[in-house]
Amino acid sequence: MTSSTLLKYAMAAAALLPATPLLAAVSFSGSQREIIEITPDKNSGLENIFVVYDTSAVSMTYTATNGNVTWYRYSNLGGGFAEEISGVSHSGNEYTLASVEGDMGYIIDDGTDRHCFWVVNYLPHALELHSAAPAAEQQCENTAIVVNGSGDAIHYYSVTGQQRTVDRQIEVKYDTQVWNEDNTQYEQQEAVKSFEYLRSELTITPPVYCRTYFHVSGDRFLRQWGMAQEVESELFESKAIEVNTTAEQQQDGEGDEDKKSNQISAGVTGLGGSAPAEISFRSYTTDGVVHHEWQMANDMEFEDITYRITDRDLDYTFMQQGTIYVRYVGSNSDGSCEQYGETYTVTIGDSELKCPNAFSPGASEGVNDEWKVSYRSIIDFECWIFDRYGNEIFHFTDPEQGWDGKRNGKLVKPGVYYYVINATGADGKKYKKSGDINILRYKTYGNGQSAEE
Known part of the structure; x- marks a missing residue:
């Protein structure tokens, strides 16, 4: 069968659902551990991915529904370059491949049924974790962890030769602080970040916002086999910060009929309106914020800052006609990370x-x-x-x-x-x-x- 014809067969298998499900037709023998089944990407043309711990002594049997079964095997080049497999034995309607080659794609042509799948040999990609530690250099936008070990990317290829990656689900657990809008506060929570494979440096975005230990564990296959590995880092002191702010006008003057029904509307829909306008500004920050500053400027770019108030919160009475812009700036202990809160526009109308x-x-x-x-x-x-x-x-x-x-x-x-x-x-x-x-x-x-x- 030519490569072009085989590719058409492979693509037909991607488009048509076989009469007999692959899981009911294929079985493995000789594996030390359970065969793990993974659902591939829908547009890969594959029905299944089988993860075998060690394929060195594993055989694969296909139970045919029709006669004239032919086996093919392909690599990263895709189904169009698949080669027919010789030496497949059969007894009755059972066809057995005595030696399964891992990290390869397989196509079984069973007359009207064609099955396409991938077999992963896990052992060459086995996850090993030795140690984990926060990276020496940290950024404000993310947190980096250096992991000593191995666990490369496990790839598979679609019938058209497109590379895909199996998600190994290597997990990093840690504590961080998360903004709770309803309670108007930051709350400490446990978080989990999952990675497709092990890199020398794992990056967590958004960054971690509090002191924590990192627990690196995995992968999904070792967990299922009861062999999961885990390492723990030393205590991490975060430099990253996050801020949120609120602004509330204490005496609006635009809607309180009991107190200020005799005010003339200034036509202002936001903060301000009629002076004097008393507004309370509040900042809410993660633990790493040490320095606090409220800024007032005549321009939205804050190139002309008229006031700087070094307090966490600010209660201010606006007495002058015009528009003032207000924002909060928080920074960590050494000033290497800085965060800005929302910019508030306060407009005071003419008298x-x-x-x-x-x-x-x-x-x-x-x-x-x-x-x-x-x-x-x-x-x-x-x-x-x-x-x-x-x-x-x-x-x-x-x-x-x-x-x-x-x-x-x-x-x-x-x-x-x-x-x-x-x-x-x-x-x-x-x-x-x-x-x-x-x-x-x-x-x-x-x-x-x-x-x-």
């Missing part, structure tokens, strides 16, 4: 101050029964209320507050009163306002109608 000229205290509770200014970004405020004779009736310094129309706990008489206001905006604008306040009182009649007194 504005408006004064009403009438209200009706005592008429209807909660409805126009308090004299309040409407404002935005007012950082300094003082207001006096006078009667028509110039007597001071009320004085307050917080624009959130107002006058309830009372003097010494009693409602004043309807009429005209006067206010004087001195204020300063976050944008530096000065306000000097004065005007009259008309107090209205309504009398309700029996028919439910009301009229101004």
